[in-house]
Each structure stands twice: as C-alpha cells, then as structure tokens.
Amino acid sequence: MKKYLLILCLFALVAPAFAQEALFSGTDLVSPEINADGTVTFRYSNPKAVKVEITGDFLPNVKVKTPFGEQESAGKAVLKEEKGVWTYTTSVLAPELYTYKFIVDGQETLDPNNVYMCRDIASYTNIFIIEKEAGDKGDLYSVNDVPHGNVAKVWYWSQALQINRRMTVYTPAGYEDSKEKLPVLYLLHGAGGDEDAWPTLGRAAQIMDNLIAMGKVKKMIVVMTNGNPNCEAAPGEWSAGMYKPSFMGHTVGGKAPISTMQAHFPDVVNYVEKHYRTLTGKKNRAICGLSMGGGHSFMISRDYPDMFNYVGLFSAAIALDQTGEALTMDNKKIDSKTEEQLKTLFAKKPALYWIAIGNTDFLYQNNADYRKYLDSKGYNYEYVETDGGHIWRNWRIYLTTFAQRLFK
Amino acid sequence: MKKYLLILCLFALVAPAFAQEALFSGTDLVSPEINADGTVTFRYSNPKAVKVEITGDFLPNVKVKTPFGEQESAGKAVLKEEKGVWTYTTSVLAPELYTYKFIVDGQETLDPNNVYMCRDIASYTNIFIIEKEAGDKGDLYSVNDVPHGNVAKVWYWSQALQINRRMTVYTPAGYEDSKEKLPVLYLLHGAGGDEDAWPTLGRAAQIMDNLIAMGKVKKMIVVMTNGNPNCEAAPGEWSAGMYKPSFMGHTVGGKAPISTMQAHFPDVVNYVEKHYRTLTGKKNRAICGLSMGGGHSFMISRDYPDMFNYVGLFSAAIALDQTGEALTMDNKKIDSKTEEQLKTLFAKKPALYWIAIGNTDFLYQNNADYRKYLDSKGYNYEYVETDGGHIWRNWRIYLTTFAQRLFK
Numbered sequence: 110m111k112k113y114l115l116i117l118c119l120f121a122l123v124a125p126a127f128a129q130e131a132l133f134s135g136t137d138l139v140s141p142e143i144n145a146d147g148t149v150t151f152r153y154s155n156p157k158a159v160k161v162e163i164t165g166d167f168l169p170n171v172k173v174k175t176p177f178g179e180q181e182s183a184g185k186a187v188l189k190e191e192k193g194v195w196t197y198t199t200s201v202l203a204p205e206l207y208t209y210k211f212i213v214d215g216q217e218t219l220d221p222n223n224v225y226m227c228r229d230i231a232s233y234t235n236i237f238i239i240e241k242e243a244g245d246k247g248d249l250y251s252v253n254d255v256p257h258g259n260v261a262k263v264w265y266w267s268q269a270l271q272i273n274r275r276m277t278v279y280t281p282a283g284y285e286d287s288k289e290k291l292p293v294l295y296l297l298h299g300a301g302g303d304e305d306a307w308p309t310l311g312r313a314a315q316i317m318d319n320l321i322a323m324g325k326v327k328k329m330i331v332v333m334t335n336g337n338p339n340c341e342a343a344p345g346e347w348s349a350g351m352y353k354p355s356f357m358g359h360t361v362g363g364k365a366p367i368s369t370m371q372a373h374f375p376d377v378v379n380y381v382e383k384h385y386r387t388l389t390g391k392k393n394r395a396i397c398g399l400s401m402g403g404g405h406s407f408m409i410s411r412d413y414p415d416m417f418n419y420v421g422l423f424s425a426a427i428a429l430d431q432t433g434e435a436l437t438m439d440n441k442k443i444d445s446k447t448e449e450q451l452k453t454l455f456a457k458k459p460a461l462y463w464i465a466i467g468n469t470d471f472l473y474q475n476n477a478d479y480r481k482y483l484d485s486k487g488y489n490y491e492y493v494e495t496d497g498g499h500i501w502r503n504w505r506i507y508l509t510t511f512a513q514r515l516f517k
Numbered sequence: 518m519k520k521y522l523l524i525l526c527l528f529a530l531v532a533p534a535f536a537q538e539a540l541f542s543g544t545d546l547v548s549p550e551i552n553a554d555g556t557v558t559f560r561y562s563n564p565k566a567v568k569v570e571i572t573g574d575f576l577p578n579v580k581v582k583t584p585f586g587e588q589e590s591a592g593k594a595v596l597k598e599e600k601g602v603w604t605y606t607t608s609v610l611a612p613e614l615y616t617y618k619f620i621v622d623g624q625e626t627l628d629p630n631n632v633y634m635c636r637d638i639a640s641y642t643n644i645f646i647i648e649k650e651a652g653d654k655g656d657l658y659s660v661n662d663v664p665h666g667n668v669a670k671v672w673y674w675s676q677a678l679q680i681n682r683r684m685t686v687y688t689p690a691g692y693e694d695s696k697e698k699l700p701v702l703y704l705l706h707g708a709g710g711d712e713d714a715w716p717t718l719g720r721a722a723q724i725m726d727n728l729i730a731m732g733k734v735k736k737m738i739v740v741m742t743n744g745n746p747n748c749e750a751a752p753g754e755w756s757a758g759m760y761k762p763s764f765m766g767h768t769v770g771g772k773a774p775i776s777t778m779q780a781h782f783p784d785v786v787n788y789v790e791k792h793y794r795t796l797t798g799k800k801n802r803a804i805c806g807l808s809m810g811g812g813h814s815f816m817i818s819r820d821y822p823d824m825f826n827y828v829g830l831f832s833a834a835i836a837l838d839q840t841g842e843a844l845t846m847d848n849k850k851i852d853s854k855t856e857e858q859l860k861t862l863f864a865k866k867p868a869l870y871w872i873a874i875g876n877t878d879f880l881y882q883n884n885a886d887y888r889k890y891l892d893s894k895g896y897n898y899e900y901v902e903t904d905g906g907h908i909w910r911n912w913r914i915y916l917t918t919f920a921q922r923l924f925k
Contacts, residue, residue, distance in 0.1 A: 139761065157622045159565075214565045219627060224636055224752065225759045231632060237759060254756040257681065261669035264690065273665065282672065285792050344632065348662040351633045351645060353547065384693050 138194065140222040141209075141237045147201040149237065151209070153220065156193030158213050163188060165209030166502065167202050181469065181498060185212065204247035205502065206312060208234040227309045230301035231354045236310075248319065249509060250312040255322035256282030260314050262304070262346075265380040269373035270366060275342035276377065277304045279314050279331040280385070281321055290388045292516045293330045293381055295374075295417075296508070297398025297405050300426075301356040303343035304335040307508075310501045316509055327516045329395075332381055336402055338366035338373060371408040378416065392460070395515045397421025399504040400472070404428065410462075411447070414454040419461045419515050423507040424470050424499050427479045440478030455488040461514055462490040465507045467497040546602065548630040549617075549645045555609040557645065559617070561628065564601030566621050571596060573617030574910065575610050589877065589906060593620065612655035613910065614720060616642040635717045638709035639762045644718075652731065657917060658720040663730035664690030668722050670712070670754075673788040677781035678774060683750035684785065685712045687722050687739040688793070689729055698796045700924040701738045701789055703782075703825075704916070705806025705813050708834075709764040711751035712743040715916075718909045724917055735924045737803075740789055744810055746774035746781060779816040786824065800868070803923045805829025807912040808880070812836065818870075819855070822862040827923050829871045831915040832878050832907050835887045848886030863896040869922055873901040873915045880907065 140152040151163055168184035188195035188211075208227070211218045219226060219235055226233045240247025258281040264273050284291065296313060298306035307313040313331060320326035341347035344354040382389050396417045398406040403425020410420040429443040455462075466476045483490055493510065495503055548560040559571055576592035596603035596619075616635070619626045627634060627643055634641045648655030666689040672681050692699065704721060706714035715721040721739060728734035749755035752762040790797050804825045806814040811833020818828040837851040863870075874884045891898055901918065903911055 155622075155624050157567075157624075213621075213624070214563075216563050216565075216621070216626075217629065218624075219641075221625065221640065222761065223759075224639060224641070224762055228632055232629065233627075233632070251758070252750075252753070252755055257672045257683070259669055259671045261667055263667045263693075264665045275665070285671075342660075345660070347660055350659070351631075353630065354632055 138222045140220050141235075143237065143239065144198070147239065147241070148199050149202060149207075149239070150196060150198045151188065151211075151220065152222065153188065153195045153211055153213075154193055155195060155213060158190075158195070160214055161188040161190070161195040162186065162212040163197050163209055164212060164217075165207055166500070167199055167205075167207045167209070180471075202239045204239050204241050204245035206236055206238045206247065206250045206505070208236050208501075210234055228305070228354075229310060230356055244323065246505070246509075250315050250505060251319075252315055253319055253322070255318055257318050258282050258284070258314060258321075260308060263384075265377065267373045267376040269368040269376055270338055272341050274335060274340075275304055275346060276335060277308050277333040278381070278385070279308075279317060279333070281317065281328045281330070283328070284330070284386070288386070289328070290386050291328055291330050292388050292393035292395070293332060293378075293385075294419075294512065294515060295377070295394070295396040296331050296333045297336055297396070297402030298333070299336075299398070299400030299402050299424075301354070302402075303337065303340070304333050305343045307333045311508065312505055313508065316505065317512065320509065320512060326512045329512075329516060330381070330385055330387060332377065334370075334374075334377055336370050336398070336405055338368060338370050339364060369408075370405050371412050374409045375413070375416075391415055392418045393516065395419035395421070395511075397423060397463075397508070397511055398425070399423040399507070400499065401426055410459070411450045411454055414450070414457050418459055419463070419511075420459055421461075421463045421507065421511040422465070422476075423504050423511075424466050424472055425464070425476065426472055427475055429479065429482065438472065438475045440475050440482070443482060451486070451488065455483075455486070458489070462488075463493070463511055463514070464490055465493040465495065465503075465510070467495050467499065467503045469496075469498040470503075471499060546630045548628050549643075551645065551647065552606070555647065555649070556607050557610060557615075557647070558604060558606045559596065559619075559628065560630065561596065561603045561619055561621075562601055563603065563621060566598075566603070568622055569596040569598070569603040570594065570620040571605050571617055572620060572625075573615055574908070575607055575613075575615045575617070588879075610647045612647050612649050612653035614644055614646045614655065614658045614913070616644050618642055636713070636762075637718060638764055654913070654917075657727050658723050658913060659727075660723055661727055661730070663726055665726050666690050666692070666722060666729075668716060671792075673785065675781045675784040677776040677784055678746055680749050682743055682748075683712055683754060684743060685716050685741040686789070686793070687716075687725060687741070689725065689736045689738070691736070692738070692794070696794070697736070698794050699736055699738050700796050700801035700803070701740060701786075701793075702827075702920065702923060703740050703742065703785070703802070703804040705742060705744055705804070705810030707744075707806070707808030707810050709762070710810075711745065711748070712741050713751045715741045719916065720913055721916065724913065725920065728917065728920060734920045737920075737924060738789070738793055738795060740785065742778075742785055744778050744806070744813055746776060746778050747772060777816075778813050779820050782817045783821070783824075799823055800826045801924065803827035803829070803919075805831060805871075805916070805919055806833070807831040807915070808907065809834055818867070819858045819862055822858070822865050826868040827871070827919075828867055828869070829915065829919040830873070830884075831912050831919075832874050832880055833872070833884065834880055835883055837887065837890065846880065846883045848883050848890070851890060859894070859896070863891075863894070866897070870896075870898040871901070871919055871922070872898055873903065873911075873918070875903050875905040875907065875911045877904075877906040878911075 138152045142150045162185045164183050164185045166183050170181040171184045172179045173182045188197040223235045226235045238247045258279050261278045263278045345351050394417045396406045403422040407427050429440045432444045546560045550558045570593045572591050572593045578589040579592045580587045581590045596605040631643045634643045646655045666687050669686045671686045753759050802825045804814045811830040815835050837848045840852045
C-alpha cells in the first residue's frame with residue numbers, strides 16, 4: 110500500500126490551499142446527528158445570532174392564517190446557545206425522510222454542516238433519514254447495499270411540442286447485462302417541479318432499487334418526464350439560462366408551449382420503446398403522478414385509453430371539465446366529451462385505476478367529487494386515503510404502494 | 518388552449534398550500550442580476566443583519582496567513598443596506614463562471630434567491646455565468662440551444678476493488694440514434710471530489726455539447742469516474758449513508774480500499790468498451806484529470822503504456838517516487854521502476870502528453886520538477902501555463918483546450 114500512502118501524504122499538504130481557493134468552509138460540527146435512541150441533534154455555530162430556530166416536518170404542524178384561510182404549516186422550535194453553538198434535540202422520530210431549515214434571526218438558513226439538501230421549486234431544504242429496520246420507510250428511501258439501477262438524463266425530440274426535451278430514465282440493476290425486455294412506469298411530477306423532482310425529494314431510484322431487491326416490485330424502467338410543456342428541461346439545464354424557478358413552471362423561462370403535456374405524451378412513449386428494451390402494449394405500461402402530474406395522468410389515460418393498464422392519481426388535480434368553462438377545482442360539472450372518454454377508458458377495464466390522497470389535502474374535495482362521479486357510473490377503481498396533506502411524504506408512500514401492484 | 522388555461526387556473530389556487538407544506542421560501546428579489554453593462558448586482562433581504570459581505574472569485578484575491586505560509590484567498594466586499602435589503606454591484610466582469618457566498622455577520626450564507634449552486638467537497642457555493650459572445654468562456658460553460666448529450670449515473674463492478682462503483686457517462690447528442698463507434702475520454706476529478714465534480718463545477722457536459730456543436734471537438738464519450746477507491750459513489754449515493762464529505766475522500770465513509778485507482782482502471786475501460794459503442798485500442802482512448810486526478814492520470818498512463826494515446830495532467834499531483842520513501846511533493850527523487858515505466862511509455866510515443874498548470878498553483882514546483890525530468894530524458898510533451906492557482910476556473914480551460922486536441 111505504499112503508493113496509496115504516498116498519495117495520501119501528498120494530499121494532506123494540499124488541503125489548506127484548496128480551502129482558500131475553492132471558497133469552501135464548513136466546521137467540525139456534526140449536524141444533524143442521528144442519536145442511538147432515535148432522537149436527532151442539530152448544531153449550528155453562530156456566536157452573533159440573537160435567536161436561532163428550526164423548522165422542519167418532524168415538528169408538530171401549526172395553523173397559520175393565509176389569504177386562502179387557515180392552513181397547516183411546519184412548526185418551529187428554538188435552539189439553545191452555549192459558547193456560540195446552538196443545539197436542539199428532537200423527540201424520538203419515526204422512520205422517514207425529514208426536511209428542515211434553520212431560522213437565524215428571522216432568516217431561513219441552510220444547515221452549513223449538512224450537504225444533503227433538495228431543491229423544491231425555488232428554494233432548498235436540508236434532508237435527513239431515520240431508519241430503524243429493513244423495510245421501514247427510512248430504509249426504503251436510503252441507498253442500501255443492494256444492486257443499483259442507472260439513472261440517466263436523456264434528451265428526446267417532441268414532435269408535438271417541436272422542442273428537444275429532457276427526462277430522467279431509471280433502468281434497474283442488471284438491465285445493461287441482460288436481454289430481458291421490461292415494462293415501463295411513467296412517473297410524473299407536480300406543479301413547480303421538473304424531471305429532477307422524483308429522483309431527489311421523491312427518492313424514486315432508492316425506492317425502486319430497494320423494492321426490487323426485496324422482490325416486492327417487478328423489474329421495470331421508470332421514466333420521469335418534465336411536465337412543463339414550455340420548458341425543455343429543469344431550470345438551468347436548457348438554453349433559457351439560470352432563471353429563478355417558479356411554482357408556475359409553465360409560465361417561466363421560455364415561450365408559451367405550442368401543445369400540451371398530454372398531447373405530447375406519445376412522443377415520450379415512442380422514444381422510450383424505440384431506445385430501450387421494453388415490453389410493449391398496454392399491459393406493460395403504467396402511468397402515475399402527483400398533483401399536477403396526477404392531473405396529467407388523469408388526462409393522458411383519458412385521452413389514450415389503449416395506452417396504460419395501470420393509472421395512479423397521487424393527490425391529483427383533476428379537472429372533469431375540459432371545455433374551459435369551469436375554471437375552478439370544482440369537479441361537480443363534467444362535460445360530455447370527458448364523460449364519453451371516461452366511459453371508453455373504463456369499458457376497456459384497466460388492471461388498476463388507483464386514487465390516493467391525504468385526508469387534509471386541499472385537493473381532497475376535488476378528488477372526492479371525482480370518486481363520487483366514478484361511483485355513480487359504477488367504474489372500477491381503488492382508493493387509498495392517508496393522513497396528512499399535499500406533501501412528498503405521502504407521494505413517496507404512494508409510489509411505494511403503487512409500484513408493488515404493477516405488471517403482476 | 519382552453520385545457521391549458523384550466524390547468525393554469527387550477528394551480529394558481531394551489532400555490533399557498535404548497536408554500537406552507539413544502540417548507541419553501543424565497544422572495545421576489547432577483548439575485549444575482551446580470552446587468553446590461555456587464556456588471557452584476559447582488560441583493561439580500563435581512564433587516565436584522567449588522568454587516569453583510571460577499572466573497573467571490575470575481576473579487577481581487579487577498580493574501581491570508583495560514584500554517585503553510587501566506588496564501589491567496591478570494592476577497593470580500595461589503596453590501597449596502599436600504600430598507601432591510603442589502604445590495605452590491607460588481608465592476609464589469611469578463612466572461613466566466615463565477616462562485617460566491619454572502620457573509621452575514623460573520624456567517625457564510627448562500628444566496629436565498631439563487632438556486633444555482635455547486636457542492637465543492639463539504640460546502641456549497643452559488644454560481645452565475647457571464648457570457649458576452651459565442652465561444653467565450655461563459656458561452657462554453659452555458660447550456661446553449663445546441664443538441665445535448667445524455668448524462669448517466671452508471672454502476673459497474675470493479676474486480677480489483679471488489680465493489681460496485683458509480684461513474685458519470687456523457688454520450689454526445691445523436692449517439693442513441695447512430696451506429697457510429699466513438700472514442701472515449703476518461704476525465705478524473707481531484708481530492709475531495711467524486712463522479713459529480715466534473716459534471717457540476719467542471720461544466721463538462723456543457724463544454725462538450727458546445728465544442729461538438731461548434732465542430733471544434735470530435736464526438737466522443739466522456740467517462741467521469743470516482744477516484745476514491747474505498748468509495749462506491751459520491752457522498753449520499755451509496756450505502757455509507759449521508760456522511761459529511763471530507764477533503765480526504767479516501768478516508769471517509771467506508772473500509773480501506775483493497776486496491777488502488779490505477780489498479781482498478783482496466784475494470785472501467787473494460788466496462789465502457791463492453792457496454793458502449795466505442796472505438797477501441799490506444800489511439801481511441803484519452804485520459805486526463807485535475808490535481809489528484811492528474812496524479813491518477815500520470816500513474817494510469819505510466820502503468821498501462823498501451824492504453825492511452827492522449828494524456829492530460831491538469832494541475833497534477835505527480836509522485837515520481839513510488840517506493841514510498843519520499844513522502845512529499847518533492848519530485849527530485851525518482852525510483853528505478855518509475856524510470857523504467859516512463860521510458861517504456863514515451864518510447865511508444867503517445868500522440869499527446871499534455872501538462873498544464875497555473876503559475877501560482879502550489880503544485881507548480883512539483884510539476885516543474887517533473888518537466889525537468891522529462892526534458893533531461895528528451896521525452897516529448899506539451900506544456901501550457903496559465904494565470905492563477907489550483908482552481909476550477911483553470912481546469913475548465915484545460916478541458917476546453919485538451920478536448921480540442923483529441924482523436925484528430
């Protein structure tokens with residue numbers, strides 16, 4: 110190992126110069142620290158701060174007033190200071206992927222000792238994972254010592270949108286060394302998101318790796334598109350430059366789209382089936398999505414009744430009126446075209462039409478109205494209701510559950 | 518466009534609920550703003566702060582004292598406050614990718630209005646790009662309206678290291694729809710880095726996309742490995758969990774490696790040539806790397822004289838003594854095995870053996886000693902010296918220059 114030692118010694122000398130030229134900082138503090146008893150300690154060094162708080166989804170929600178009425182929001186806790194270092198220890202936390210930020214004298218601040226963070230539209234939150242045993246949520250969202258699928262950023266031409274577009278494609282471990290053809294899950298993000306949403310906050314690759322390794326999910330390709338038809342790719346990844354992302358991803362960074370997500374979707378399926386070793390036909394295709402992506406899944410499955418045998422609507426924004434007259438989330442009105450299309454879709458008996466939503470989701474009523482319509486027609490679907498609202502925590506659970514039902 | 522309008526209206530109602538549940542913040546401030554005159558304005562809202570500074574590589578370097586003597590470090594500037602908003606406008610900046618952070622009452626803080634940032638080992642810096650005309654550095658580092666290559670995170674088995682490992686593979690635009698076989702560039706990172714370094718701070722995909730589109734670089738596959746032989750992947754991307762990254766990437770997150778980067782390298786080349794449509798043989802392979810990765814390129818080309826026709830050492834950490842006796846950066850001593858290996862390598866006349874370094878790089882003397890040795894033997898190499906030190910700015914220039922010389 111002498112060669113290795115030599116290189117180590119060489120680089121021990123290099124560190125200080127790097128430290129200056131590469132602008133990097135960081136301290137010796139460990140934050141967050143996952144304690145053996147299942148609590149978590151956060152540490153933050155700032156001798157000049159007057160008040161340091163933490164906000165995160167492991168704290169009890171509080172009610173806050175908004176122009177849209179009272180809403181739930183992540184709670185806060187206050188850190189204690191000693192010798193300039195602020196600390197806070199949580200109660201025992203259940204297995205989960207958690208998000209948090211510090212609030213330093215009123216300013217939201219990332220934890221400088223935690224490089225793990227995800228972008229959610231226009232800002233970042235730090236993340237950490239609590240896992241206790243194999244198969245719990247924390248375990249499913251972690252990178253474990255199992256075979257890993259490859260994850261690629263892939264450009265495809267959309268004939269409908271007349272632009273090159275970027276998507277994320279997960280191919281399960283072993284795909285490259287096999288001749289086996291695989292079914293495909295199309296996994297769609299929500300408003301403000303992009304093709305990086307499911308691979309980051311959604312932990313899609315980890316969930317698929319782990320469930321496939323456990324034998325709970327069939328090997329499949331997972332295709333994560335960009336749901337903003339005016340955008341070629343995630344912010345900063347196309348020629349619109351480093352613009353500030355917005356919840357209204359549709360409206361920023363470029364020209365108006367010449368067509369819709371649903372109208373362009375055959376371009377995606379055709380690309381995937383031409384360039385990957387796929388099983389084709391309806392029974393080997395599934396589509397699901399969260400929020401706007403649930404709305405897209407609703408519309409795409411409605412518009413192409415022969416394309417997908419499995420449809421998953423996760424906290425979906427469903428519009429039963431496509432005439433443009435009912436510009437609300439009120440799903441009591443349905444137009445005749447939609448009626449006809451849904452009749453056709455359900456007559457073809459999809460293997461699974463799956464609706465899931467949290468019981469405090471602001472789209473709860475929107476989905477309840479849709480279920481009521483489906484019930485009135487006797488259309489076959491499954492329904493799952495969970496605690497909580499319009500949050501990634503639910504969408505990861507829905508992917509975990511839905512994926513286990515596919516292609517079996 | 519009625520369907521589209523409907524969805525827009527639906528989501529206009531959704532925003533506030535998201536804003537609370539997804540923990541995101543962000544303000545309406547624009548920062549940084551690239552002004553028409555080539556200056557840049559930064560804005561930061563913080564009514565309670567006493568002093569807000571900015572540090573970035575667009576400011577003149579300052580000398581700071583370190584245990585290793587005086588070193589250059591990025592300078593600082595002070596922001597001015599008005600109504601709680603702090604601002605600073607730069608002088609006119611030359612085309613470049615710049616990095617910066619705020620310093621709020623002594624604490625380094627990311628710009629909350631700029632989602633564009635890169636991790637450099639254990640911390641993040643914000644980035645922005647100045648471009649003035651086609652072909653300048655800012656233009657080459659930007660995502661332009663040109664065909665884009667795909668970028669994949671790919672797992673391969675290393676027989677030498679007995680672990681699965683992750684690498685980043687760039688395939689140029691058109692690869693998927695062609696039958697053409699391509700040459701391969703192996704592009705290695707420095708100490709503390711990983712397979713995400715060149716694709717982020719290195720802007721490797723953008724540089725290749727742009728130079729290929731301009732006809733200045735041949736279409737090639739670019740393979741970016743992980744240079745820490747005890748690690749399977751970048752921090753957080755393998756089963757060692759969400760550990761705190763360290764400059765000594767070799768020593769964290771796992772067991773000691775059972776072999777070296779150079780000994781395992783044939784595993785990489787074999788995987789790539791088996792799984793991609795490559796031209797094979799020495800004349801279709803190039804290797805280069807920065808700092809530790811330059812050291813790796815030196816050792817790999819030395820150990821496998823028939824493997825690469827093009828070798829690039831970027832600010833390389835070169836060890837002429839592999840006996841383990843001279844554990845310093847002093848390259849005045851060379852052992853007989855290295856002498857023999859270099860004799861063999863240069864007898865085989867590589868098409869290009871290219872050395873580049875900045876004139877204030879702390880490895881300057883290390884490289885000068887190596888050049889002196891090469892000169893003493895009459896071995897053929899090319900040398901490029903630039904301004905500046907051990908910085909990404911130089912390494913992007915070196916990739917830009919080196920890539921244009923390959924496979925021609």
